[in-house]
Amino acid sequence: DGGITQSPKYLFRKEGQNVTLSCEQNLNHDAMYWYRQDPGQGLRLIYYSQIVNDFQKGDIAEGYSVSREKKESFPLTVTSAQKNPTAFYLCASSHPPGSNYGYTFGSGTRLTVV
């Protein structure tokens, strides 16, 4: 079945550590996105990529980094520069512009700083 797989489901980070969240899709979608979800704040865009080897900052990119070396994969690294990383992280993908479809989301990764 086609879909988006995020791993791990739960992740714990110590102060000062970098951690990487995985996102893989087999939908043959060109565009991929990373969102952060906090209670009462909806979805906030961190980074997005419309083609391989290219990505753009979203609204809250500080303290995060991404790569897009393969169409199927869009990992997100939460660096030690992100001062408040505890949140629910969602990866999504979509068809390219010109098609009438919304986003497909993964099941999310819950990151907690310990």
Add this chain to the structure above:
Amino acid sequence: QKEVEQDPGPLSVPEGAIVSLNCTYSNSAFQYFMWYRQYSRKGPELLMYTYSSGNKEDGRFTAQVDKSSKYISLFIRDSQPSDSATYLCAIGETSGSRLTFGEGTQLTVNP
């Protein structure tokens, strides 16, 4: 002013009630309107997709868009406990463009 404003709720209704969820937006260039449903600790799933003004019906769900008022709604008829979730509106300027999401409305349907 936020580009998309959504009634935050939470909303609690008895089983069988008609539910109305609403969003307003500020950018008249928005043309694509969606509703997502998100169960607790899960990713959002696309529920309804509409283009421009008008109504779209799918079973117990009806999405309504009024571009003149910059107002979108999702109606749920004969609500069920399984409809208990957070509902997010999402709006796009062009097909395939970045979506702007509302904050979400948490709905609880009580048996």
